[in-house]
Amino acid sequence: KNQVEQSPQSLIILEGKNCTLQCNYTVSPFSNLRWYKQDTGRGPVSLTIMTFSENTKSNGRYTATLDADTKQSSLHITASQLSDSASYICVVSARSNYQLIWGAGTKLIIKP
Amino acid sequence: NAGVTQTPKFRILKIGQSMTLQCAQDMNHNYMYWYRQDPGMGLKLIYYSVGAGITDKGEVPNGYNVSRSTTEDFPLRLELAAPSQTSVYFCASSYPSGTDTQYFGPGTRLTVL
Numbered sequence: 340k341n342q343v344e345q346s347p348q349s350l351i352i353l354e355g356k357n358c359t360l361q362c363n364y365t366v367s368p369f370s371n372l373r374w375y376k377q378d379t380g381r382g383p384v385s386l387t388i389m390t391f392s393e394n395t396k397s398n399g400r401y402t403a404t405l406d407a408d409t410k411q412s413s414l415h416i417t418a419s420q421l422s423d424s425a426s427y428i429c430v431v432s433a434r435s436n437y438q439l440i441w442g443a444g445t446k447l448i449i450k451p
Numbered sequence: 452n453a454g455v456t457q458t459p460k461f462r463i464l465k466i467g468q469s470m471t472l473q474c475a476q477d478m479n480h481n482y483m484y485w486y487r488q489d490p491g492m493g494l495k496l497i498y499y500s501v502g503a504g505i506t507d508k509g510e511v512p513n514g515y516n517v518s519r520s521t522t523e524d525f526p527l528r529l530e531l532a533a534p535s536q537t538s539v540y541f542c543a544s545s546y547p548s549g550t551d552t553q554y555f556g557p558g559t560r561l562t563v564l
Contacts, residue, residue, distance in 0.1 A: 370550055382455075382541050382555025383494075428493065432550040439550070443493040 341366040343431050343442035351448045356419055360445045362412040362429030370434035374403055374414050377426045377444065386414070386427075416447075424449045453477055455556035457542050463562045464532040472527040472559050474542030482545040483525040484509075484553065485517065487538040494541065500525055501549070532563045 343364045352358050364372070371390045375383035387396045387403040389412065396403050400423075402415045416423055426444040433440065458473045476483065481502045486494040496509030500519040514536060516528040525544075529536060539560050543553040 373552070380558070382543070382558055383553075384555070385552045388552065439496070441493045441495075443491075 341431075341433055341438070341440045343429055343440045345427075345429050345442040345445050347445060348443075349446040349448070351450060352419055354419055354421055354449050354451050357415065357417050358419060358447065360414045360416075360427050360447070362414070362431075362442060364410050364412070364429070364431045364440070366410075366431040366433050366440055368434040369407060369410075370432040372403075372405060372412050372432070373430045374401070374412075375428040375430060377428060379425070383428055419449045421449050421451060423447060455542055455544055455554055457540075457556035457559050459559060460557065461560045463564060464529075465564060466532060466534065468532050469528070469530050470532070470561075472529070472540055472542075472561075474525045474527065474556060475523050476525075476542075476544040476554070477523065478544060478546065478554065479522060480544035480546040480554070481522065482547075482549050482551075482553075483519065484543045484545075485515070485525070485527045486541045486543065487511065487536075488541060488558075489538050497527065497540075499549070529561075534563050537561060537563045 346361045373388045374386045377383040389405040400417045405412045428444040429442040455476045484499045485497040495511045498517040500506045539558045542556040545551045545553045
């Protein structure tokens with residue numbers, strides 16, 4: 340069964356610190372993987388997209404990595420800011436039917 | 452360019468009532484989607500559309516209906532509302548395929564009492 344699991348469920352860090360969020364998937368055959376940021380009360384917004392051949396992609400202070408062999412991805416946030424407080428959702432696309440499988444998200448809280 | 456808009460923002464329904472959640476996009480996207488998000492949970496796909504006149508069921512379609520008469524609009528109809536339909540509903544659109552970046556509306560918070 341195609342699944343996407345994210346860890347941790349929630350995370351609290353101090354402003355200025357770095358953090359890494361994890362995403363493990365069992366989707367096959369793999370097409371691409373996206374990370375979305377969802378602010379409280381808002382719709383998700385795309386941060387990055389990674390295809391099979393990409394290992395690392397950056398978007399400002401956000402860096403996503405992908406290991407297609409182990410079916411793992413991570414999202415690293417550098418020098419966190421209060422505005423980074425949000426849920427971060429990993430979404431994997433299956434190449435066979437272009438189905439999107441959404442993870443439950445990691446809720447990140449940045450404290451001053 | 453307003454992107455994806457949804458109305459209403461909030462709504463309270465009584466059990467058994469019906470309502471339509473409106474969604475419109477001005478980006479000329481062919482794909483449109485309806486999701487629900489329960490507290491602390493991930494998004495679940497209700498229905499999607501690949502273009503005007505074409506709709507298909509997602510993961511949790513029971514109790515909902517959709518139509519797509521134009522490229523811009525994709526309303527979601529709730530018939531006989533039940534407490535289990537209390538959720539936040541998001542509409543999204545993408546182009547040119549279903550695996551491209553989805554652009555989301557601000558959501559509709561629905562409570563059924």
